[in-house]
Amino acid sequence: MTPTSSTALPGSSLDAGRRRRELGRLADGETVDVLVVGLGATGAGAALDAATRGLTVAAIDAHDLAFGTSRWSSKLIHGGLRYLASGQLDVAHESAVERGILMERTAPHLVRAQPFVLPLTPLVSRGQAALARSGFLAGDLLRVSARTSRRTLPRPRTLSAVETRHLAPALRPTGLRGGLLSWDGQLSDDARLVTAIARTAAAHGARVLTRTRAVALHRDGATVRDETTGEELRVHARTVVNATGVWAGGLVDDIRLRPSRGTHLVLRSEDLGRLSAGLHIPIPGETNRFVLVLPQGDGRVYVGLTDEPVDGDVPDVPDVPETDVGFLLDVLGSALDVTLHRTDVVGAFAGLRPLLDTRGPEDRTADISRRHAVLTSPDGVVTVVGGKLTTYRRMAQDAVDAAVAASGLTAGPCRTASVPLVGAAPARTLAGLDVPPRLVHRYGAEAPAVHALGLADPALAEPVVPGHPVTGAELLWAVRHEGALDTSDLLDRRTRIGLVPEDRTVAEEAAREALAAG
Secondary structure (H helix, E strand, O other), rough: OOOOOOOOOOOOOEHHHHHHHHHHHHHHHEEEEEEEOOOOOHHHHHHHHHHOOOOOOEEOOOOOOOOOOEEEEEEEEOHHHHHHHHHHHHHHHHHHHHHHHHHHOOOOOOOEEEEEEEEEOOOHHHHHHHHHHHHHHHHHHHHHHOOOOOOOOOEEEEEEEEHHHHHOOOOOOOOOEEEEEEEEEEEHHHHHHHHHHHHHHHOOEEEOOOEEEEEEOOEEEEEEEEEOOOOOEEEEEEEEEEHHHHHHHHOOOOOOOOEEEEEEEOOOOOOOOOOOEEEEOOOOOOOEEEEEEEEEEOOOOOOOOOOOEEOOOOOOOOOOOOOHHHHHHHHOOOOOOOOHHHHHHHEEEEEOOOOOOOOOOOHHHHHHHOOEEEEOOOOOOOOEEEEEHHHHHHHHHHHHHHHHHHOOOOOOOOOHHHHHOOOOHHHHHHHOOOOHHHHHHHHHHHHHHHHHHHOOOOOOOOOEEEOEEEEEEHHHHHHHHOOOOOHHHHHHHHOHHHHHHHHHHHHHHHHHHHHHOO
């Protein structure tokens, strides 16, 4: 049943006290059926999948929910059009199916339809425009094959030049022939999606433990370290799922990954004028690659993304090279009537895609398949790699299937295609909530409870950064219900204030106050 309560789903609240209690039980020798290592989207999804099959679950991460790749995406739930264009029909269909599940069943509060305009500038030939138009129509057929309603995702169509500039006034009018309008799914926030998945897993009995590092994996569990105390302990489990993404090879031998860096810039909305739609800006010299301009509704716009191979050790937080910044600004300059300088970039972030290394050293990472892979080691540890944010649920399902088979566990069938995430509710219910729409888009049915914190204490209703909508009530909610343990959890993942360094500095005091009050 889809939850409609304005309070937290019973058992879903995560906080420091719950973490201590559940870690203590594991330290006392409690054995779980499944230990999941990694709490990005796939790991949290595996914890939810296993828990809803009736298995006992512990899920750990060395840092925080969505600490790695899952917070560095384009915040899009893709329908698979790019994969269709490259002939990966199975990947494209899987993406379209998973997009529909998120938008219509499991997370309608977090994923909404986003219009995109591909401007037909002089750099886009008529042949390229025809190819793109055919691609968007094929994408609509994917929507049909995935049984996603047209009410959820409207039909693509051709725009006149006037319509195109109405949606994106910053476009250069000279030579503009019109545009192509298409639709896809946009997340309110990728890290919030992971938080919702993890909390839903907790509501179904999973032990969700951040700041708990896997030191070594074993057939029957793992040696872990409590990063808050430095204490090591043994976690006993009947099977182990390694969902650590780009770090998977550090825990299991013979896992060969070829990480790819995707960089995004953060710009102020006023620098790009009023954007009523996102933009697909073709990359000169490429036939099927675009720079995305993504309005966020919070005074910021993200511009991305790159696809560059990364060699060497995998950092906790990837750096953004100036070459990526320059590349993205140059592509913007090819289509916009405004001039953007390096000083207009108020923030930037990069994520590493955990692509399975199946090609030669000269192949571009942009050409490596986004299919996921589930690999079982000789000692029975199941590793899931590859894939993308949109298909996290299917990746988790396949990983748990493999873990159940490898260990001989008795488990029910996968249920996650119909299990609503924390905050999910029918559209009519969400539309009827008497709270600011922005809160509904981030918290769904829990929005009234978040709003009530501000009503009880007007100081909490105020934005913690001038010009940015996040309030003190949201920070306090994150401490009490979403497992935030420090200022980075609050500013970099439960909210995205930290993407702009100067905003982060202003908000740090409010974050400390929320932690103290929690």
